[in-house]
Amino acid sequence: MQVPDAVYHLMRHTELKSCDLSGNVITKIPPKFAVKFSLISELNLSNNQMARLPDELCTLACLQRLDISHNSFVSLPPIAAQCPSLHTVLAHHNQIIEVDVDRLARSRALEYVDLSDNPIPPRIHEQLKQLSRPSVSVSEREPEEWEDLIG
Incomplete structure (x- = not known):
């Protein structure tokens, strides 16, 4: 459910570049993750x-690729636009x-964001489709039943 403290101790002299914690039941990443593994790129x-996600992940200067798919996020974490790389x-x-x-839109490094299969509201959906950079993938919206009533 979380990254064991022993991992930080055992890997204290390791320059971790890539980390795959997928397919677990992790509910949160501790703030010290970004401090201990500051060179991570994936x-x-x-x-x-x-x-x-903890705000401290924004300090990961080398992070290039982040996969948070198949989780329970209700908002796109700020890290998506704040990490420099x-x-x-x-x-x-x-x-x-x-x-x-x-x-x-203001992010300098961000090139691609996959937001497909999320219940993104119509207004935000349209704004995302208007972006020229970064490239954003969104699923085609299925109109809600109630939207027919106001049309």
Whole structure:
């Protein structure tokens, strides 16, 4: 359910570049993860039970690829637009309804964000489709039943 403290001790002299914690029941990543593994460039947290990431992950200067797909996120974490080297974010198959589109557009490094299979609201969905950079993948919206009533 979490990264054991022993991992930090055992790997204290290891320069971790890639980390795959997918397919567990992890609910949170501790803030010290970013401090202990500051050189990480690929982080796979897919297929877990996470709903948020610690703000400290924004300090990962080398992080280029983040996979948080198949989790329980309701908003795209700020790290998506704040990490200086992060160019790919996979966040498909979550419960994301909140995305800071302006922040995504201002990101210098971000190239691709996969938000497919999320219940993104119509207004945000349209804003994401208008972005020229980064490239954002979203699923085609299925109109809600109630939307027919107001049309």
